[in-house]
Amino acid sequence: MNQTTGPRPFEGQAIIVTGASRGVGRGLAIRLGELGAGVACVARATDASRFKLPGTVDETARAVEEAGGDGLAVPCDLSRPDQIEAMVETVVNHFGHIDALVNNAAVTFVGDLDMELKRYELTMAINTTAPLLATRLCRPHLAERNGRIVNVSSAAGLSYYPSLMAYGMSKTALEHLTVSSAAILAEDGIAVNCFRIDTAVASEGYVMNTPDDDHSTWADTSVSAEGIVWMLQQPTSYTGRLESMVGIAQREGIMAEIADKTNSNAPSANPWSIDQARGIV
Template sequence: MPRLNGKNILVTGASQGLGRQLALTFAHEGAIGLSLIARHLGPLQKVRDEVGEISKRTNVLAVEADVGKISDIERLVATTLDAFGGRLDVVVNNASTIGSAPMPFLLDYPLEDFQNVMNTNLIGPFLIIKNILPAMVENGGSIINVTSDAGATGYPGWGAYGISKFGLEGLSQTWAAELEETGVRVNWVDPGNMTDMCA
């Protein structure tokens, strides 16, 4: 039996790279519902179509949303829960942005750009978990936050991104400790160096 048979799953940053591959794998492994989130609808619809070729029984949502914006987070959570009858089993916080390019040293980092990176990479996952948690506690579930080796070691020029990933690891550990008695698991994973990882 497929490992994710009957599960409802939300994936942010799902239009390319790791997020896209996770969506395809989850469909292959039996997910009954997939809520795919990304900032641009066109590429996301292509992933939705790819999922449909793998599994005709999977209910696939393609939700255009920016996880760096509170109003978008509230909307994507409401849309997902409405489509899945209020039940969600897995959340993958994969969406990420590197920020300014070329990436400046912290001394020269524009404040607005720094805040944008934090909003997408750290505040966004925090708010998604906070908003969606009531739907997961009743049946248990799994939250997976995608981190980076830049969140374990400080690299010159990777300032805002690295700091956000350090924060995401801390956020994950704290959620895991606070939710220990609820049946909701919180893990973080560093997939290593990848291309097209931001969506």
């Protein structure tokens, strides 16, 4: 195990990262490992059952170990509620607790009103229903640890992008889940926030789906990881936020690689307060 030197603020913590076989999830899992965390790497792709895109949960778990953390590979089909339940049980059995949940996994299919219903339903199952179920199942464990939840969204949830209607709908719903569950879980001492990726990030799937684009200026997945790590380190009073990736970079002076981007069409923070979400104001 090649531990990195320097502060390890997540030492002893157990964090679930879904969609961890590649892209932003993999980058985040490895960074959390560098910072001392135990990371449950959740996705379908395994060494024994690979997909067209590179990356498996086993590879990510090994990378977490090499970075100095405790990596746990948890194969899981997030479209199946029974497997989500089994995933949470596996994580608790291994680490003994859960400190944070990062709902990062998502699927995208091309199509708008003409999309096949089974693809629409799968998009909603993985991008929206799975985070809801994971939040529900992790709630008692997170309540014991003043835990945090981060839901990873997209600018597609705010505007129409051709052929991404269902994906955008799922992300809009995820953002509503964020503010609603933040209000509900505040009494448990659990913070819930949304990290909206609103600048181009060079994840494997995004790059594959845009072969004609110039990817040279796209941010590395490690940049997104930096932003999500920052969010996980905030006090639990920081909750119910719908944050723009570019907005955080500019406001907090982090993610320097994208801090000068001006292509975000999202607000830097959710305009609703947690009290308004409860109906107090």
